[in-house]
Amino acid sequence: QVQLQQWGAGLLKPSETLSLTCAVYGGSFSDYHWTWIRQPPGKGLEWIGEIIPRGSTNYNPSLRSRVTISKDRSKAQISLRVSYVTAADTAIYYCASLRNWKFEYWGQGTLVTVSA
Amino acid sequence: QSVLTQPPSVSGAPGQRVTISCTGSSSNIGAGYDVCWYQQLPGTAPKLLIYGNNNRPSGVPDRFSGSKSGTSASLAITGLQSEDEADYYCQSYDVSLSGFYVFGTGTKVFVL
Numbered sequence: 001q002v003q004l005q006q007w008g009a010g011l012l013k014p015s016e017t018l019s020l021t022c023a024v025y026g027g028s029f030s031d032y033h034w035t036w037i038r039q040p041p042g043k044g045l046e047w048i049g050e051i052i053p054r055g056s057t058n059y060n061p062s063l064r065s066r067v068t069i070s071k072d073r074s075k076a077q078i079s080l081r082v083s084y085v086t087a088a089d090t091a092i093y094y095c096a097s098l099r100n101w102k103f104e105y106w107g108q109g110t111l112v113t114v115s116a
Numbered sequence: 117q118s119v120l121t122q123p124p125s126v127s128g129a130p131g132q133r134v135t136i137s138c139t140g141s142s143s144n145i146g147a148g149y150d151v152c153w154y155q156q157l158p159g160t161a162p163k164l165l166i167y168g169n170n171n172r173p174s175g176v177p178d179r180f181s182g183s184k185s186g187t188s189a190s191l192a193i194t195g196l197q198s199e200d201e202a203d204y205y206c207q208s209y210d211v212s213l214s215g216f217y218v219f220g221t222g223t224k225v226f227v228l
Contacts, residue, residue, distance in 0.1 A: 061214060106161040
């Protein structure tokens with residue numbers, strides 16, 4: 001059974017960089033694409049991007065210029081960085097596994113608030 | 117930026133059947149990409165409910181079923197129970213721009 005545990009700073013000021021990490025326990029790290037998804041308070045889900053087993057990335061076109069997803073296979077961890085955040089980036093951020101077009105395993109979520 | 121449209125809410129009495137629609141376009145559902153459904157209980161992460169249009173992961177009751185036709189998909193809940201009160205999201209893949217995963221706008225199910 002795959003379990004995801006995520007952490008990172010929860011309060012940022014505008015223009016700062018959001019940084020989150022997600023550790024993967026159980027299963028095979030290389031069997032999945034690893035993704036980040038966010039959900040503004042009271043709103044719907046938005047896919048941020050993915051990192052695939054060979055290391056290349058794909059991002060949501062609306063966020064591509066500010067997002068970086070990376071991974072450390074030796075630690076079975078993935079990371080998210082979003083630069084130049086604004087209030088519009090306030091959301092719960094989730095890491096999730098992606099395989100065969102489905103997001104099967106999810107982290108517990110991290111609320112990130114951007115406020116001056 | 118949701119490109120899959122769902123009704124904001126649906127409701128039903130315990131034991132009844134409710135359906136949730138998910139309307140897409142020729143660049144996502146209509147292009148042949150599979151649809152998944154997720155259930156999100158208050159304060160928790162979404163949970164995979166249906167994958168590959170109509171398949172249930174282990175542990176998901178057979179009261180939940182999915183279907184897909186053309187540019188739309190549907191989730192049906194039969195024998196509605198109080199614990200089914202939650203938000204539900206559809207999800208697919210969109211080939212416009214450079215391709216990206218898309219979610220529906222979300223539907224709140226109320227059990228009367």
